[in-house]
Amino acid sequence: MTDIQKSGVTILGIFAVDVTFLAPRLPAIGETLAGSGFVMGPGGKGSNQAVAAARAGGEVRFITKIGKDAFGDIGLKTWAEAGATARVQRIDSHPTGSAFIFVNDANGQNAIIVYAGASGTLSPDDLDLEKETIAASKVFVTQLEQPVDAALRGLEIARAAGTITVFNPAPATAFPDEIYRLSDYIAPNETEAAMLTGIAPGTVDDARKAGDALLAKGAKNALITLGGNGVLLHNATQSVHLPARAAGEVIDTTGAGDAFLGGFSAALSKGLDPVEAARYGSATAGISVTRRGAAASMPTAAEIEAFLRS
């Protein structure tokens, strides 16, 4: 397939409903404790990135698996509202993924159980079913919340088809070295970059050293997000640091990395050069950190463009 026919972004990842209970302290074993608050919303890095990319103006397809249950319905509603196409299998054998989060509202400490459920069963065969979808896309994005062999197969299909690959090594777990060589962009945050390279990117200079280590392992570009210190786009010919700029008071950075990657991949799929795409991703994240929630905080293309002009 030639590049002319390719369009949009395909994202592989998990969907889980985040169910958060607030209480004055965490419950003890065997205790029933009265809560002080409750929040429920869509989560999963892949799903958040798909919502971000679609709201940021990308033509987005999201590959995952969900159960035939009420949480699965939340996923379908989330992607429909964001304008992302769900390439989703609904299965009987497992429930939709979920995370139950207990938060001590006095000090912010938490205890979490996360269950990937249906999306934990994503396999290479599921990716083979989406070969055409991936090959027709300009950009393919994945992370490590679903089984690594599914991520690997998605990246192999994308590379074979000439689709640009963006790999977000999150959460920080082991993966085969082959994935570096299949990554046009490897996009870790500071913690993940430190785990992969042994170099903590506390300064931009250190981030450049970590970037060199990621290139030496076979990635074509390193895109290291540095929280409030911005992002570094690093490759064999250039190393560009974009400082972070928030669109207002920073109130919740949950999902900032997903906002960045969604905005970046949407912009890349529209033909922006990598530095401009990283600027677009930074603006997407710079707005999302001024709003509560993850998926709920993702800005529209009009908001991002207005912020970039300001």
Ligand SMILES: Nc1ncnc2c1ncn2[C@@H]1O[C@H](COP(=O)(O)OP(=O)(O)OP(=O)(O)O)[C@@H](O)[C@H]1O
């Ligand atoms: N305080 C902030 N002000 C402005 N922009 C921010 C801030 N924090 C993060 N960002 C933007 O978001 C991007 C991603 O942030 P970060 O490196 O913290 O990702 P992350 O650790 O994957 O985030 P999370 O796990 O919370 O989703 C940064 O590169 C930056 O562009």
